[in-house]
Amino acid sequence: MLRIRHWVVRRASFFTWLYGVSERWMVRLTPLWKHVGLSRLDRLFAWVERPAKGLLFDCRMCGDCLLGSTGMACPMNCPKRVRNGPCGGVRADGTCEVDATMPCVWVEGWRGIKSTGLYSRYMMPRRAAETVRSGKSAWVQVIEQQAVIHPKPERALPLDEEETFGRSSPYPPNGFEELLSSGAFAVTAELSPPDSANPEDIASRARYFEGLVDAVNVPDGSGANSHMSSLASSLILRELGFTPVMQFACRDRNRIALQGDILGAAALGVKNLLCLTGDDVSAGDQAGARPVFDLDAISLLRTAKTMRDNAHFMSGRPIITPPDVFLGAALNPFIPPFDARPFRLAKKIAAGAQFAQTQFCYDIERLKSFMEETRRLGLHQRCHILVGVGPLISAKSANWIRSHVPGIHIPDALIKRLQDARNEAEEGKRICVELIEQIRPIAGVSGIHVMVHKHERLLAEIIRDSGLRS
């Protein structure tokens, strides 16, 4: 099956053309299909599609086919069901973050996209799969949508909500957004929520950042482990006078919970949201947990943007006061497929990203080539890009991170430098400061994002030593 799948992706141009021709004919024959009846047609088509698409594409019959824009690689074979991939966890050899025995579906798909040249189709943000369509014919959905057999009903506002609809946020303008828009060079830091129910356990560590950072990121179940929730931690930070960037991972909540949390965060004055797909549950200490991945980072961005700009939920139901949120995305320019990464940023911008923070940067040359392409596409003018950095504590921990944490690329030369140093921790700090000095002048970079697990004092020292703040 895998061999046939690879064979098809290698011939993505032909299959994409065939797909387009079939789609046009399906729509043209609408009067005939109406005569047959759509429910009868659905059964008939699904009966043919299941074995044929199963053989060629390892199709999972999601009922909402994306093959025409994915280089003929079926995204439903992705263990995280990422429909706007590749995610930020692809391994250095192009295999999957979750299952190292299989190539990343989206790395394969990207090869197919390049052979078709249909980059604009790839860059369109794709919606989440609808479970109600699972097992149904994808062609019948195309006929329904393109021939507008079942137009969506007009959204009607309930009468008692009409008067208050569109009321604006009760909170003052977002300082972080204003700062980035002013062109100032921003500094953000990550603070890991504690394994504790005591707010003082956040406050004591956050104090290291006083006067040094413009915003503080709060991870959401980082590394697929349980910690104090991102929303509660963000609120505690806000009350302490910090500007939180609340991270939102799709791993643990479905679209109903995520949309509720977007409203809740905005209602509590937490306005900066970083939308992530999230590490797989296998990365954490509760690998038996059920992963959700109902949305991915891009469909979450699109959902949040729609809620803010169009004042309605994914279902179309109106929102009385839309969430006044500033939307962020994560980037990983340091893992394959490298040439896809700027296009993925473009896709995130199309979905709603206004700022982006990268994974740890330990490879300046890789960052420079990513930024060059980003500038060529004009993306740095549409999204503020903050580059992530962090100190390596020792050669041993750097080696461990490289082989155990998805999506982190550390070149051999840096590990050798740590091994040869008399004081590895000091050398790790020096490397981090040097990286900041090299990143700062790169055109298109809007700021630095410092992070390391539970070493906030060290991060504060690095911010000072690098001259970012005094």
Ligand code: SF4
């Ligand atoms: S690396 Fe990420 S996008 Fe690729 S198949 Fe694995 S989970 Fe999916």
